[in-house]
Structure formats: structure tokens, C-alpha cells
Amino acid sequence: MINSNSTRTPTAKFVSGLETADNLPVAQNPLYYAWRRFLGNRGAVFSGSILLVIVLMAIFAPLITPTSYEEQKFLTENLSFPSAEHWFGVDDLGRDFYTRIVYGARISLSIGFVAAAFSVLVGLPLGALAGYYGGAVDWFIMRVIEIFSVVPPLMAALLFAALAGGGFVSIVIIAALFGWVQVCLLVRGQVMAFRNKEFIRAAQALGATPRYVIYRHLIPNSISPVIVGFVQAIPLAMMLEAGLSFLGVGIAPPLPSWGQMINLGIGFMFFYWHLALFPTLALAITVLSTTLFGDGLRDALDPTLKG
Amino acid sequence: MVGYVIRRLLSVCVTFFVVSILLFVMMHAIPGGPFDATEMPLSEAAKATIMARYGLDQPLYVQYLKYMWGVLHFDFGIPYQSPGETVLELLGRAWVPSLVLGGAGVLIGAPLGIALGLMAALKRNSWVDYLASAIATLGLTIPVFVTSMLLILVFAVWLNWLPASGWGEPRKWILPIIAYAAIPLATYARYTRSAMLDTLNKPFVTVLRAKGLPERKIIFQHVLRNSAIPMVTVFLPMFIGTATGSIFVEAMFRVPGLGAYFVSSIVTRDYPLEMALILMITVMFCLAYFLADIAYALLNPRIRLGGKGTK
């Protein structure tokens, strides 16, 4: 109907002209605002800084410790309490305890990060697929998750560890096996929430393939849950490792693991309690700061991800 | 509604069977059997006899079927480490310490947690609130065996008030119970606080206040009820999880409960005991989640009355 106006009621025209964007404040990606929110959360920032210190100590371990963690140099001063020379004392095999604790950080943190990375590697695609396709795919993945949820994780982990014989790699794999579920659920939730949003439909209306939609739209919008899932998986993995080492099926000596050291410490605790105290504190502080940091991140990125 | 229950039941059963198969296979995949040559040197003939006696010489799927048949009749076999009794009897014995300590932990921790959460919500942003939130956070984030360790160090080693281990007398129970109570306390404190705050902000509470209802009535009769649903549904899995004994707490406090026996069964490759323990606990969790789902469906009028998918 190019020429006929007679069947339509004319409306008043608004001459608004072209509006410029130049007087708007500088454009920012939504993630920038999340960072600002995080900075406002003092507890989270504090935990984050502590975590950073621990990470740095782990990385620069050789530079800040007097000896290596396995040298039994101080046998004559066995089991001595903390002193100016040995900040955390000496353990039962004559090793400088401070050194062992610091290197223990390396073990814990590396297992934590690597296992968390694997959890994301498995959980992210499964969650995206379950969320996008729904139906049978989702049903199947949820069944698998259900299986992982009813078996008490520690017992199963113990079983696996006994099967695999302990050691760094198997602990990482076991930790990843129990961490992926949380990541998968978070991603799935986010994808499902976005799945029917109009901008997805618009892309589909343009002829986008499912693969394109998942990669280009759904996953980038799922960054928040992925980050949160990753950071929350780290303390879980660390605790799992500590627990398994405590029970004797994790990291074996002479590699220092806090869990392993706690186990040892119990035997001496009534007199040489420093052997039990320091690994316990180290583990508690590390897990605590990682968890609080993760919670802070989650609150900054998207408070609706709670639980 | 009935359809929902049946579907959940079927789902739970299927999950259980799949898990049992996986566990069974895995367990028998652990290299080295209970009668390994290195641990207990036996002659070939003796070994063969024992294997036959315990049915270990048959193909895996036959063993599995025989085992599951027994399970359905509550026959879990005989533990290798204690052939004088059945697995069931041993577990019955072993469960008592776990149940007492774990159960007490939950039954003491949960109400305390609720009370804490309530106080925190009512005196929002006061020192009570911050303290309660801090306790709740600590309880949830510090791993249980760290808590146990700290409890032992402080109360048993340094202050020497309480014994550190053993199970015999009630005095020995105090520390483990505190360790067990941490998580329920923290969970309920946190949950109660946030649920209460949510509800207290809702318009209907303002209306009740405007009507002149005394504050205490508002809290107990209206607000609490609204927040109750998830609290109830989360209780059962939590109770099961704690009452079956934490491997760590039992190891630290030398309590002869389910957790401790599980560890020893792994070390001694005691298949019947291992299998029975994991299966039992899995079943209990399955049941707990199933009941929780049903309870939630019953309590949530939307699911009970509406049914899904009404457009």
C-alpha cells in the first residue's frame, strides 16, 4: 500500500531527529560492573588477598624456604617446637616443618585448580547440551547426575583411590569426577533460563545453527556460572585431597600434603602438638579463603546463583 | 500426584540398580583379593577352597546376581574380617556409635541453628547478626576434620578438659557431637536467617502488623510456616548423611562406627562389608531424597493441586 493513506488514520509525527550517543558515559561490558560489585564486598576482597598471598607463596616456595621439603637435615633437633630458626619447628623425620607446609600449599593448590579446570571441562559442555536440547538429552544427563548424587562421595572416592593407588593424577581425576556435577547444574540452569529469550530466537530466525547459538550466545552468557563453578570446585577438590591423604590413600610421603601431615600429627598431638596444628591451620585458612572468595565472586556476578 | 510418586519411585529404583552394578564391578576390579598371596600366604588348594566357599571363582555377573538376590532378602553375606557373624549383624553393631553421635549432632545442631538464624534475622545488622552469620559461614566452609582436629587440640590437648578418643563413656561423646553438629547448625542458621528475612519483607507481614497482631504471633504462626518447607525437606538427607557417621570424625576420635568399618573394609579388601556399606548408605540416600521430593510436593500446594503444564 504505497500510495493510499485513506484507510488509515494519520498520526502526528514526532520529529525527534537523530539522537547522538556522544553525551552518554563511556560504554562498559556487564562484567565490568560485576568487578565493581566484587570490590565493594570487603570480606570477599580480604579472602581474595589472602588467597593471593598463599598462591604466591606456593609459586615462590623455593625462594622463601630454607631447605627442601624432604631433606632430613635436622635429625638432631627432631620434633622441636617453633623457634627463630625453624618457624614451625621440626618434624619427626628432621625436616623443617615450615618448608613442608609451604610446599604442601603447592600440592593442595595445584590439585585444586587442575581438578576444578577438569570439572569445568566436563561440566560445561554437558550442562550446555542438557540446557539447550532439553528432552531426552537432559533427562539422560540428569540421571547420570542423580547417580553421582546418591552415592556418598567420600566413600566412592575412597573406593576409587584404593583402586587407583593414590598419587597426584588419580586424585585430580577423582576430584574432577565429583566436581563436575555442580558446574554442569549451574550451566544448565543458566542455559535454560536464556534458551527462550528473544535474542536466541532472533538468531534462529536468521538461520543460525544450534552450534552457533550455543557457542556464540549461550556460553558467553554463561560465563558467570562457569567462573563461580570453577572457583567453588577448588576448595572441594582440596578438601577431597586432604581427606584422602589423611586416610592414607592420597598423596604419599615424601611429597608433603597437609592431610597427610595431619594424620601424622595426630599420633604426636598430645605432646608435639605443633605437628598437628600447623597443617590444620594451613588447610583451614586456605579452604576458608577460597570458599569466601568464591562466594564473593558469585554474589558479584549473579546473586541468583545461590545454591 | 500418584503418577508423580510412581515415577519418582521407578527412577530411584533404576538409579539404585545402576549404582549397584557399577560399584560391584569396580570393587572386584581392585587388584588383589582378600586372600592375596602376599598378605596371607596359602597353598593353591587352600586358596581354591576358600575362593569356592566365598563364591569368588565364578564369573562376575553370576556373582552379582547371586549377591543382589541375597540383598533383596537382606542377606549381605559374611564379612571377611570377622567371619563369626553376618555382615548385617556387624553393621547393626557398628551403626550404634554412628547413630548416637551423628544423630545427636543433628538433633542438637539443627534447633540451635534455627534459633541462631532467627535471632540473626530479628536483630538484623546488629552484632548478633554478624556473629551468627560468621559462625554459620565458618561451620559450612571449614571441613569437618579440620573442626575435629581443632576441637581435639583445644579441648583435649591444651585445656585437657575432655578426652580425645574412644567411645565408651558419655564424656567421650561430647567432642564428636560438637563436630557433627557444626554443619546442621550452620546450614539451618543460614537458611533460617535468609528465609526469615525474605518473608519478613513481604507485604502480607506488613498487613499483619497493621492489623495489630503481636510480633511473636506473626513470627511463629505465619513467617516460620512459610519458610518451613525447604527446611523440612532438607532435614531427611542431612540426618541420613550425618547419622551414618563421618569417616573423618570417626577416624579422628577413634569411634568404631560405620565410617571406621568402611575404611578398614577397603584396606582389607573385605568385599561383602564394603559393598554392603556403600549400598546401604546409597539406598538410604535414595530413600531420603525420594521422601524429601514427596514431602516437598505434598507441602507445596502448587504441585499438589496444579499438576504440571496447565497453560
Added chain:
Amino acid sequence: MLAGEPMTPALELRQLTKAFELGSGMKPLFGGQAKKHIAVDGVNISVKPQTVLGLVGESGSGKSTCGLMAMRLLDATEGQILVNGNDITNLSPEKLKPVRKKMQIVFQDSYASLNPMMTLLQIIAEPFVIHNLLTRKERVEIVGDLLEKVGLDRSYANRYPHELSGGQRQRVSIARALALKPDILVADEPTSALDVSVKAQVINLLHDLQEEMGLSILFISHELNVIRSLADEIVVMYRGRIVEQAPTETIFQDAQHPYTKSLLSAIPSLNPRERFRRTFMSTDQIAAEIPILARADITFVGAERSGPQLVKFSDDHFVEATIRE
């Protein structure tokens, strides 16, 4: 309007039906029949080239579902969708892709229509990305042109959706829809979420664009006054069926169906004398007041059925009526 010469409709929906199954899908396993909700029931719509067809109805009438099916974003249970005479109902995604360049859609929720993590440049350029057209530089150039075309300055290209107002976001959706120069535009309540003054801007924009680009538009809305200023022909839907269809002014001056009359009475008016004419009718009332027409006065649309059905009773005017002999 050119009479006589039958033109191939730009967009045609034939006997389009959509039934949603309710419940959890377990009943069929046990031999039962799942309960169905029929959202769209045998709807026939045809948009003549370069005209605007207004699809009117309240929430739940099935009009948005029609729009989604027309765009093949939702699968039809029965019926056909034809674009420029070609049946696209069952085309595979690969075959459908080139067709998609010719038809685009604008949604009601302007915020949800745009990916919050992408800049306007990325959003509007997406059609070119998906179809692999143009170089980067060319895209930047064209996006700038499109922004200007919808009344926004080129400098907006680096902004994010959350920085814009509702009306501006809707213009961006329109710009994106027009990127590939489609023939057909489906507008699903594009102005329903906007303030009155902004509504007017967007409608004017659509009017100008339609004239300039020769678009055929399926304009879905529940606001009759909006439709009045844009549509050449109006189709009224009620509970999944078409109950009346006629050129715009005919509907406003000579509505026959009780539901149409009820909708018309609900249009807000500034004339104080017209204000209290609002009539609300229940389903039964509507059923009771369906026009009854003599068989001699009407022509059937499709095969005759029992009960009320859509019939043609005058030039270009269709209504759902019961037939008496």
C-alpha cells in the same frame, strides 16, 4: 487496492494448527491420550505483497503462536506456511536458511531481544555473520547506515543494550531485522511494552520503512488503535480461531462479530462521551451472540462444517457465523 488480479501473497498460512500436549508425557506410555491445548485451530491468513496485515486478539488467542510458526521458530502441528508462493513448512534447516533472509521478526520484549553481552554493532551485524556476507569494514559501514535509518546516530554502534531506552532498543531490533533487506516482516507486539509517545515513534518508523522498502508486514498486537494507524487489513483472532477479517476501516465501522465489537469498545478514548461504552463478554455471551447469516448471503471458505465457521458475506469481509437456511 487493485481489484481482480490475484496476487501471490507474500506470506500465507493455510489451515495452520498448533496443539500443545499437556502433562509430563507419560500417559501415552500407558496407553492413554495426553491432554491437548489447541492454541491455533485451522487458521488461514494471507498477507498481500507490500501491505500490512494486522493480527489482533487478546493474550492467549494464539496470535503470537501464529507469528512464531510463520517464522518456523515453532513447528506447526498441521497446515502449511507459504512464502511468496513457496511451501516452507517442512524445509530442512539448510534449505530454510536462504529463505530466512527474506523474512524477519521483531519481538515485544526489547531487552530480551538483544544479547546483553554484545555491542549494537555486533548485534546488528549478526545477520551478515550468520550468512557469511561482507567484509568487516563493509559491515561496520552498513550497520552505521542501518542505525541512521532507524533514527539512531552512528555513534551508538559501540554501546551496549542496557544503555538504551526501550524505544531505542526496539529500533535496534528493527535495524537488525532489516539488515538483509527482507520482503516480509513479522512484528510480534513490538509496541506493547512502550510508552504512548514512544509507541508513536516506532509506528511512524515502521510506516516509513514499509513504504520505503516495500515490506509486507504481519503486525501482531492486542492494541487496536495502534493497528488502526498501520494496517491495511485486520484479522481478529479469538481462542485460536479467526472470528473476523476485513479491511481496517470496515472493522472499525462495521464490525459484525461480538468479540470484535467488544474489543472495539475497549479502546481508550479521550472523548468523554465515548468513555463508558466498554463491554466485556464472557465466552458464553460471545457464543450466544455470534451473527446468524442466511445461507444465500454467504460464500463458504473451504469445506462446509457444522457449527459456527468463517464465511465471506461481503466484499473482503469475513466473519465467523452460524448458518441458517
